[in-house]
Amino acid sequence: MTTSIPAHAVERLKGLRRSAHSTGVFTSDFSVNEFLLVRKAGFEPIGLCVGTCVYHVGIQYGSWKKNQELDVLSAAMYHARELAMSRMRSEATAMGADGIVGVKLTIKRLEWDEHLLEFIALGTGVVHGDGHRGFRAHDGGPFTSDLSGQDFWCLLHSGYRPVEMVMGSCVYHVAHRGMLAGLASVGRNVELENYTSAMYEAREIAVERMQAEASAANAEGVVGVDIHEGSHNWQRHVIEFFAIGTAVLPLAEEIAPEKIADPIMVLSVND
């Protein structure tokens, strides 16, 4: 079966270009499938948006035998990510993007200084094909989301739109155990209740902060939540809990559950 090539594509093949970006060229880090699905969802990419922040994360010592949040470090990790994200977002605003999809937030350590961390936020700015502005975030700026192009299509078809990438961070010092406690537990398996409680508190702080950001963005819910645990080469017993997800709102015309198309069971023959 042959499908005729649309006239527009033929024009492009002849070398005629047109794009939403003022330079006439869009940039993106989409894969082919992602690109096709973002367009299927009614959006066009206009440009890669990037925000960078190199941050000196200082030292904070936790008391040797105490479970406690290292709030200076928490604040630093949070602030650095926020700077990178907001720089990316202002670049998108400058391009006139309605949103950024596929945001990747990464942290790198710089080799020559253990206290320097590089935060990078990178995503593709998109505009609605028909100029619909209802997809913008609560503050009128572009929405941000770490969803891939495929996820973006799925989210719209489940009746939601992305509003903002929300996150919560908590850097926590876990107490060192005293000698006596160590001796008392020889000979049987015992739960280290202090440690368990510390994990509970640290994780709860991170999740609550993420949820507070979602409330501030007037979101209905948060999708794709992940809770990472990481120690960015800090001293032992220091760990960061980092909760991240995409805050969502129902579409203006809400899709009733029974209107969502039933998926078809398939067997992928790719491999």
Add this chain to the structure above:
Amino acid sequence: MGLFDIFWKPSPQAAERQAARERRLAEIHASLHNGTVPEAIRTRLEGARAGTLPWTATLTPAELMIARSHGLKPIATVSATCWLHYGWSWTNGHSEGWGMALRRLREEAWAAGANAVLDVKMRTIPLGPAGSMDFSLVGTAVHMQGLPPSDDPIIATVPALEFVKLLEADVVPTGLAVGAHYEWLNDWRRSTTNLRWMGNIEAQQLSALWETVRHHAHAQLRSYARSQGNGVLAHLNFSQMFEREGEGDTKQYLARHIVVATTVDARPGTALPHNIEMVVDMHAGNTPLTGTTSHHQSYGSNEVRGAI
């Protein structure tokens, strides 16, 4: 502040904040000890249940779509941890640790007014002293529209899409089962190491050791699962063997085997009520239909890929 604690005088506000944090930590400790959900978490779960706080879900948008179309509504991300010290047995610690985490997760699900917890992932936090390990579970509590909250919420260690697929086939994933067994072998005559001149020959003692250990682990898996359902799916097999010098001329061997699996309640003979079509997948890399992240990172080797 560490060493300089004594030189450091906190302001009254800082002291008050510090005191509030310590109260909170003490409350978490006491609640866990008594088998209840800590106050701060309960408040958050109840807020999400009542809709005064945004719902949170580990589900991907594709999973959210199918959850919605099947009447499932996400409530909140729930999690549980048990940090265990192996004073007695590393191997058996795994069934104790996951068991305790599972009980705590069920408590949180109950507090959230959930019918089920989907997408339960096993996590281990890479921190902490030798001789201990933490067992953490994270998942999404959901409410099934039209049903009252459950007294005994289902814990499904499968992603939302698989949960729905199973439900349609009249199979209910119910929880997590663990089988763990270890044994020491004292090889007095070093008969396992003196095989050098024997050519191709089975190391019978070691085979027998593994046979025993694995059979026991699987038998334990079966009895662990029995209280939760009538079958298990998606095994995770993990095994290790160590050799060490014993007294005199003795060699000692330790073999241990751990199996973790999703328990299901299945009615025999019900087939999936859908035709299967062949497609070319539009996805780059792995398909999200089986979940985007690995469902566990607690066991490094010997893993058999499956839902958990």
